[in-house]
Amino acid sequence: MERRFVYMDYNATTPLRPEVKAQMIEDLELYANASSLHEAGRRARSRIERSRSAVAELIGAKDPERVIFTSGGSESNNTVFATMFHLGRTGGRKGIVTTKIEHPCVLNAAKWLAEEGFPVTFLDVDEYGVVDMDQLKQAVGPETLLVSVMAANNEIGTVQDIKAIAAVAKAAGAYMHSDATQSVGKIPVSVDDWGVDYMTMSCHKLYGPKGIGGLYVREGCPLEPLIRGGHQEHGFRAGTYNNQGILGFGLAAELAKTELEGYVERVGGLRRRLRDGILAAVPKCRVNGHPERVLPNTLNVSFPGAEGEAILLSLDLEGIRVSTGSACASGSLDPSHVLMATGVGPELAHGSIRFSLGRDSTEEDVDYVVSRIGPIIARLRSMSTVSY
Amino acid sequence: MSDAFAWLYSDVVKEHFTNPKNVFNPDEGFSHNAEGMTGNIKCGDQMLFMLRVEGDVIQDVRWKTYGCASAIASTSMLSEVVKGMAIKQAYNIKPNDIVAKLGGLPDNKIHCSVLGDKALRAAIDDYLSKNGRSGEFRNEGARIICTCLNISDRDIEDAVKGGARDWNGLQERTKIGTVCGGCKEAAEELLHEYVHIFGDA
Ligand SMILES: Cc1ncc(COP(=O)(O)O)c(C=O)c1O
Numbered sequence: 232m233e234r235r236f237v238y239m240d241y242n243a244t245t246p247l248r249p250e251v252k253a254q255m256i257e258d259l260e261l262y263a264n265a266s267s268l269h270e271a272g273r274r275a276r277s278r279i280e281r282s283r284s285a286v287a288e289l290i291g292a293k294d295p296e297r298v299i300f301t302s303g304g305s306e307s308n309n310t311v312f313a314t315m316f317h318l319g320r321t322g323g324r325k326g327i328v329t330t331k332i333e334h335p336c337v338l339n340a341a342k343w344l345a346e347e348g349f350p351v352t353f354l355d356v357d358e359y360g361v362v363d364m365d366q367l368k369q370a371v372g373p374e375t376l377l378v379s380v381m382a383a384n385n386e387i388g389t390v391q392d393i394k395a396i397a398a399v400a401k402a403a404g405a406y407m408h409s410d411a412t413q414s415v416g417k418i419p420v421s422v423d424d425w426g427v428d429y430m431t432m433s434c435h436k437l438y439g440p441k442g443i444g445g446l447y448v449r450e451g452c453p454l455e456p457l458i459r460g461g462h463q464e465h466g467f468r469a470g471t472y473n474n475q476g477i478l479g480f481g482l483a484a485e486l487a488k489t490e491l492e493g494y495v496e497r498v499g500g501l502r503r504r505l506r507d508g509i510l511a512a513v514p515k516c517r518v519n520g521h522p523e524r525v526l527p528n529t530l531n532v533s534f535p536g537a538e539g540e541a542i543l544l545s546l547d548l549e550g551i552r553v554s555t556g557s558a559c560a561s562g563s564l565d566p567s568h569v570l571m572a573t574g575v576g577p578e579l580a581h582g583s584i585r586f587s588l589g590r591d592s593t594e595e596d597v598d599y600v601v602s603r604i605g606p607i608i609a610r611l612r613s614m615s616t617v618s619y
Numbered sequence: 620m621s622d623a624f625a626w627l628y629s630d631v632v633k634e635h636f637t638n639p640k641n642v643f644n645p646d647e648g649f650s651h652n653a654e655g656m657t658g659n660i661k662c663g664d665q666m667l668f669m670l671r672v673e674g675d676v677i678q679d680v681r682w683k684t685y686g687c688a689s690a691i692a693s694t695s696m697l698s699e700v701v702k703g704m705a706i707k708q709a710y711n712i713k714p715n716d717i718v719a720k721l722g723g724l725p726d727n728k729i730h731c732s733v734l735g736d737k738a739l740r741a742a743i744d745d746y747l748s749k750n751g752r753s754g755e756f757r758n759e760g761a762r763i764i765c766t767c768l769n770i771s772d773r774d775i776e777d778a779v780k781g782g783a784r785d786w787n788g789l790q791e792r793t794k795i796g797t798v799c800g801g802c803k804e805a806a807e808e809l810l811h812e813y814v815h816i817f818g819d820a
């Protein structure tokens with residue numbers, strides 16, 4: 232196949248949808264401070280509230296007021312953990328239960344609470360990345376303040392049974408938080424069906440702009456602002472409204488909702504095509520993550536005998552953009568904490584690649600990747616000290 | 620260094636990554652009389668050097684590497700550099716010599732990817748030991764870290780290979796830092812590096 236550029240890193244971020252981009256450019260005219268009382272301000276505010284409704288609808292929240300706009304997933308997650316710090320500090324429950332496979336913004340926030348003297352449990356996952364429910368039930372008790380489990384994993388795509396996990400948290404009287412950054416817009420998400428008290432979202436994963444995200448907070452659940460200041464977002468998140476970001480988020484959410492069914496079907500089909508193609512093209516590779524309960528767009532594969540960064544850069548030279556499961560390329564030399572938690576061992580963890588598809592992916596993209604991966608792995612294996 | 624956004628590494632690294640020199644190919648029938656392996660899969664890099672040495676000169680070399688692009692490139696570069704070199708000189712090659720020849724590497728890549736010099740030394744040691752000259756180069760290129768007790772980087776490396784994993788373990792084996800203590804920072808840095816490289820071996 233002829234050389235082409237293929238973006239298969241949608242879990243890292245997505246391109247801005249042309250419709251969203253066009254609308255955002257038009258809305259640049261909407262410069263007024265949405266807190267201002269004059270007509271221009273009220274107009275901006277009204278658009279922001281429309282966005283809030285669209286986001287609320289996407290996640291099945293009946294009351295849009297329960298959605299707070301933040302700068303993204305990291306801020307939303309940190310706001311929840313900061314809230315727990317304030318709650319736990321003043322007495323009562325202090326236990327935090329989370330997992331070993333969370334995004335670094337949750338892991339590091341949890342480690343911060345551990346340093347502050349909170350008892351923190353990092354739950355194990357099985358070989359597919361599914362949370363160990365027995366261990367969860369043992370870990371959660373009358374001392375538990377928060378259970379925080381991501382809805383779907385960014386590296387391997389495994390989807391957790393948040394409903395069952397939330398039921399355990401609720402039965403113990405603990406708050407339930409889920410980082411749904413990778414789930415919103417990819418699988419059906421319902422805060423009520425899942426029974427979460429807090430839920431994190433990020434707009435740049437669903438074809439909207441970067442630097443904008445949301446936090447769902449169930450009525451009656453406490454929230455401590457991370458950023459103090461004005462009365463924006465009911466005082467829970469100060470700072471002049473990010474008009475363009477919020478409008479982009481609203482539009483992206485609206486489109487994501489109407490297209491979800493088609494997305495799951497089409498992208499899921501591409502994922503299967505990619506998986507089957509790679510398995511046929513490369514002997515002895517291994518698909519990571521759960522075989523069924525997995526995001527429709529995420530395919531994580533280990534190629535024993537070859538190292539992830541070398542594979543990534545070889546693909547890059549062919550115009551294919553992917554991520555390693557290993558964080559080696561991004562600065563840390565330790566193999567992916569997610570894959571290590573699934574027990575694959577350092578060699579398979581180092582030799583893993585995350586292919587994440589998106590709404591612009593095509594069969595031609597998939598076939599091109601399949602045509603290139605075989606020779607790349609064969610070349611790296613021929614140089615390798617590791618036999619497989 | 621070229622634009623990091625154009626490519627992660629220098630053009631020289633890219634060239635050695637895409638067209639590595641002297642890779643071992645089993646069909647080629649390469650004959651060698653020494654080999655050495657080093658590295659740690661946990662860190663993601665492992666290297667094997669095979670040498671044909673005649674009259675204490677490296678006549679030819681082949682290698683294999685499990686590792687990232689910079690590991691492959693640095694091993695390839697090293698293999699070019701040592702061809703025709705006296706083993707004593709080759710024994711003194713430092714990671715930084717290779718990094719410089721590659722046109723630089725990102726800091727976080729230097730520890731793990733430039734294991735080639737260690738694999739090379741292991742291969743030369745193998746040659747020496749096969750010829751009844753074990754340990755002859757032991758202090759070649761060694762750098763004294765603890766001046767009070769005359770303890771070198773090689774001694775620290777040996778201690779780690781012998782099981783030292785932390786400062787106490789290192790002190791038990793070498794007594795390093797027990798006089799003025801001024802070497803502790805430098806020694807701990809090396810200790811950390813060697814544990815990373817040899818920790819699982
Ligand atoms: C699971 C998960 N949580 C949180 C984040 C962070 O989101 P943001 O980039 O919006 O801060 C990401 C994005 O990489 C993610 O994948």
Ligand code: FES
Pocket residue numbers: 764765766767768795796797798799800801802803
């Ligand atoms: S330099 Fe090591 S103890 Fe003085």
